[in-house]
Amino acid sequence: MAKPMILTVDDDPQVLQAIARDLRKEYGDRFRILRADSGAAALEAIKELKLRNETVALFLADQRMPQMTGVEFLEQAIAIFPEAKRALLTAYADTDAAIAAINKTSINYYLTKPWDPPEERLYPILNDLLDDWFASYRPPFEGTRVIGHRWSPNSHKIKDFLARNHVPYQWLDIERDQEAQELVNYSGVDNAELPLVILPDGERLVKPSNIEIAAKVGLQTQAKQPFYDLAIVGGGPAGLAAAVYGASEGLRTVMIEREAPGGQAGTSSRIENYLGFPIGLSGADLARRGVTQAKRFGVEILTPQEVAGIRTNGNYRYALLKDGSEIACHALILAMGVSWRRLNVPGIEKLTGRGVYYGAAMTEAMECSNEKVYIVGGANSAGQAAMHFSKYAQQVHMLVRGDDLGKGMSQYLVDQIGATENIIVQLNSSVVEVKGEESLEALTILNNVTGEQETVPANSLFIFIGAVPHTDWLDGIVERDERGFILTGPDLIKDGKRPKGWNVDRDPYLLETSVPGIFAVGDVHHGSVKRVASGVGEGSICVSFVHQYLAKVL
Missing domain, CATH: 3.50.50.60 (FAD/NAD(P)-binding domain)
Known part of the structure; x- marks a missing residue:
């Protein structure tokens, strides 16, 4: 796990070197000590840290800096790392400004220069701040992050590829996760260019192909021998x-x-x-x-x-x-x-990957929480998927063309499905149309015996209808x-x-x-x-x- 950061900012090179030296001496075994000579440079540095999913524990900024004061820097830094502790370095004459800043920008402490000896005037204060930070610290996810739209076929393809190749990743939905939008902004990427893949070292891939991702996450794509x-x-x-x-x-x-x-x-x-x-x-x-x-x-x-x-x-x-x-x-x-045989009904090509999926698509299971899920098929794969999705979805509707679930499914699965309250088996049923603009919105289901059709609202359809x-x-x-x-x-x-x-x-x-x-x-x-x-x-x-x-x- 990467060490958390302590970032110190000062425009005076000698002061910056001195404070970084004292910080490294006391905290270098537990923290990485970073330094910046201006507020603007520091902001660029912490945006890159955010993209690399690294953590800042403490900001220590000088108040009297040209272009951007310490208070102004901390006001912007808080938005990027809101959990970090914030301390201001001030001259004695700036004490009133420092006290006002504590009230205005939630600065945790201010220290006056010089801080010698640090054992008495620096370390005890920072120790208290860092102990408080550690009490609520939760290590960030260390790995690849994928940012995109739930109903994007490209996002689904990337998630599926990473999951099936056992590459740990974190999914961030641009419409649900505030952090997702922040990371997109820091990357300088437009929402229309998603999905965005951020690698552990901070490198960004925009709408990458699977082979581009493979080359970055360590999968072998070329033979070593002729x-x-x-x-x-x-x-x-x-x-x-x-x-x-x-x-x-x-x-x-x-x-x-x-x-x-x-x-x-x-x-x-x-x-x-x-x-x-x-x-x-x-x-x-x-x-x-x-x-x-x-x-x-x-x-x-x-x-x-x-x-x-x-x-x-x-x-x-x-x-x-x-x-x-x-x-x-x-x-x-x-x-x-x-491969799974394709379902040939009106509307399905447009919505494949946008709520319509072939196979289990287990990367979508968490997204189906408290929703109704529809599964087409009556063999073992459909039954296994129904059992899996029943752990997340409000209801799972199995649409089975035949009149008996046991004709194509192992008995142990038939028994498990029968004992699961939120799985509803609809026999003699077929999907004849899927509807939706940007994502799946509704299904039309045909009763093969009566000929009656019913249109029901739906967000997720998983298809298991034979293999070719x-x-x-x-x-x-x-x-x-x-x-x-x-x-x-x-x-x-x-x-x-x-x-x-x-x-x-x-x-x-x-x-x-x-x-x-x-x-x-x-x-x-x-x-x-x-x-x-x-x-x-x-x-x-x-x-x-x-x-x-x-x-x-x-």
Whole structure:
């Protein structure tokens, strides 16, 4: 934790040096001693301290300074650091002005020059002020701060990116938090330019991309080596498992993740049926554990980084990245997972990120306090989200297209939802329209049985309506089914014939695609079981097929 500051201001260089020396001698072990030679310079310095989220404990300002007196400086400094103690240094002739300033600007004390000996005339007074300050001091948040509008898609994207990559941050809503507006003013940024990201060192990023943020918060976005034994595209449970097993068995391994390790499972608020965790764990916790384990074995994790294509050259496979670079490897595992299917109703594109969200969007949970939340979907992910949001929202309405919640949801979740008073399940219900100007304001809900429609006020809608693979970029590279899922193993054998272009004298391994040495695991491959445990299992056993492949080609 950074030391609090004591700032002393005086236009006389000799006096300034002397007071800073005495302060450093007595308080240097607990405080940082800063000095400024004018009120204007001091104000600029404390604005920068505010942006770096550092704390001033005490202002000690000389009264007789040109352009800006000590009292005038303290009047402005109070607005920036209202909790700081304030003391005025005066000549004997300025005593009356100092007393008036105490009444006018809430100055805590005044001291006359000279203050020798400091053990008698300086330290006892400042000790009393600092003890009083410490009694109510609460250390500030140390980390990245995000300032923006609740209904801004860019603000939501940044919060989601930081949260899913386990980067601590503080969210400040420009419309709710006075401090947010102050920080924007000190930064010289217009509200129309938000979101604003303020890094721990005070550096400001205006409307940054995820990759710009990643470079500043210490995430790795570029490969360290030109060649790897194994490259994995996607960092969900399947990809993380493959990375752990590959690296632990001696393969030089890199994992490339477009958004954040954990994939769709990483956004789950609670996974209660995963073996070995009897009280359950969150998707974020599972992702964090997986990343820690992978890094322990030496896996390089690139995030956010996106693979835009694949090419082969003999026994080498190349992952072509969206930034134009490429990563070469012997074997490649595709573990991209799936994304939530989009709800195609009037008004939804405009309001996505402005009250309409796909997936759990757990960064928005606190914002829903004492509101009604609507969830579309009837499978486990929707049920887990409903349970999570029920801790914050006044009511959670689950809109389920079917006539029985148990048809698509595990029984333990059905039971939990039934026992939670503020969750209301509306069966045979579908959203047919969303309405709002700057943010979501209302939903139109259709009763699929009666045909009746009802429009209800709403601020937050979370959608869980099935998953689709985004594999169009693999067209012409590996074979896929009609929905875009990647075909592997026995599914590639048709009428006893191996896939077109297959150039090795063996059938494809269980999780191998139509290109030898390229494998697919987890939700992205045809016939996968959409469960976390299944993805982890496939990721781990796939590495054994990678070893078999490498043994034949190397």
